[in-house]
Amino acid sequence: MRDYLFISDYRQNETCRESFNQLAMQVFQLDFRKWYNQGFWTDDYICYSYMDKDRIIANASINKMVVTAYGKEYKALQIGTVMTHPDYRQQGLSAKLMHHIIDQYEREYDFLYLFANDTVLDFYPKFGFEKVQESRFFLNTAELTKHPRQKSALRKLDGSNEADLALMQEFAHERIPVSTRLGIKNNPSLLMFYFLLAFPDEVYYVEEEDVIVLFSQTDRHLNIFDIISKRPFDVEQVVSHLIHADTNTIQFHFIPDNDNQNIVSARITEPHDTLFVRPFLFDDQQPILFPLTSHA
Structure with a gap:
C-alpha cells in the first residue's frame, strides 16, 4: 500500500470537508453540504480518512450515540459512511480504518454497531461484528377507521424556512426516544440530517399532538x-x-410503544441494510429494530 496521509476530525477544515463530501456524492450520492453549512456537523460525528495529496480517498466515520433499550441505557458507537474511491480499492484502506476505530473506542463504549448493504456482508464479521436480524412492525388500520377521531391539520415543514427550521431544531434537541423498547437519545445532529437531507419532503408538524412526524403514503x-x-x-x-379512508396498512420504522394486538411484527428476511453489532448485548428473544432515523 502506498503511504497515504491518515487524518481525522477535520470538520473545521474546508478543503478536507469538501473532499469528503465529493467522495460521499460519488459513492453514496449523498451531499452533506446543506447539513454542515448550517452548523449541524458536531463533535458527535467524526471522520477517519486517508488522503492522497489533497483528496480524501477512503473514510469510515463514527457517530456517538446513547441507545435506550428495554429499560437500559447504552453508550454506543455507530460506524458509517465507510467508503473508498474506486481508484484506491483493494488496498485494505477500509480495514485499516476499521481497526483504528475499534482499537480507539471499544473500551470506551458498551457496544459498536453499523448497517451494511449486501455487497459487504462478509467484511464486518472479520472485525468481530455479529449479524443481527431485525423485525418489522405493521398495523392494520381496520380498527382505527372504525372509530374515526377529529383530525388535526398537518403542517408541512420546510428546512429553508427560518421558523420551520427553528422548530425542527427545538424538537431535535428536546426529543425523547421514540420507543422505550429501543430508541436513541441526545443526537440532534443526526436527526437534522434526516430533516434536511434524507426526508426533506416528508416532515410534518401535528399541532394538536405537538409532534413532528416523518411519513409518506x-x-x-x-x-x-x-x-x-x-x-x-x-x-x-x-x-x-x-391515515386516510383508503389507508390499509401502516409500517412503523421503529418499535412502537403500544400493546395493541393489531400491531404485528415479522423478522426481516431481506433487509435493505443489515445490522451488525459488536458485542451483542441484547436479549435475542426481544424484537430488535433500530429506528430508521438512527442509521448514520
Missing part, C-alpha cells in the same frame, strides 16, 4: 419513519391524524 400503505416528541405520546392517537 404510497397507494394504501403508510410508512411512519419517525415520531419526534418532547413528551410521551400515544402512537395510535398520532396515527389517527395521518
Whole structure:
C-alpha cells in the first residue's frame, strides 16, 4: 500500500470537508453540504480518512450515540459512511480504518454497531461484528377507521424556512426516544440530517399532538419513519391524524410503544441494510429494530 496521509476530525477544515463530501456524492450520492453549512456537523460525528495529496480517498466515520433499550441505557458507537474511491480499492484502506476505530473506542463504549448493504456482508464479521436480524412492525388500520377521531391539520415543514427550521431544531434537541423498547437519545445532529437531507419532503408538524412526524403514503400503505416528541405520546392517537379512508396498512420504522394486538411484527428476511453489532448485548428473544432515523 502506498503511504497515504491518515487524518481525522477535520470538520473545521474546508478543503478536507469538501473532499469528503465529493467522495460521499460519488459513492453514496449523498451531499452533506446543506447539513454542515448550517452548523449541524458536531463533535458527535467524526471522520477517519486517508488522503492522497489533497483528496480524501477512503473514510469510515463514527457517530456517538446513547441507545435506550428495554429499560437500559447504552453508550454506543455507530460506524458509517465507510467508503473508498474506486481508484484506491483493494488496498485494505477500509480495514485499516476499521481497526483504528475499534482499537480507539471499544473500551470506551458498551457496544459498536453499523448497517451494511449486501455487497459487504462478509467484511464486518472479520472485525468481530455479529449479524443481527431485525423485525418489522405493521398495523392494520381496520380498527382505527372504525372509530374515526377529529383530525388535526398537518403542517408541512420546510428546512429553508427560518421558523420551520427553528422548530425542527427545538424538537431535535428536546426529543425523547421514540420507543422505550429501543430508541436513541441526545443526537440532534443526526436527526437534522434526516430533516434536511434524507426526508426533506416528508416532515410534518401535528399541532394538536405537538409532534413532528416523518411519513409518506404510497397507494394504501403508510410508512411512519419517525415520531419526534418532547413528551410521551400515544402512537395510535398520532396515527389517527395521518391515515386516510383508503389507508390499509401502516409500517412503523421503529418499535412502537403500544400493546395493541393489531400491531404485528415479522423478522426481516431481506433487509435493505443489515445490522451488525459488536458485542451483542441484547436479549435475542426481544424484537430488535433500530429506528430508521438512527442509521448514520
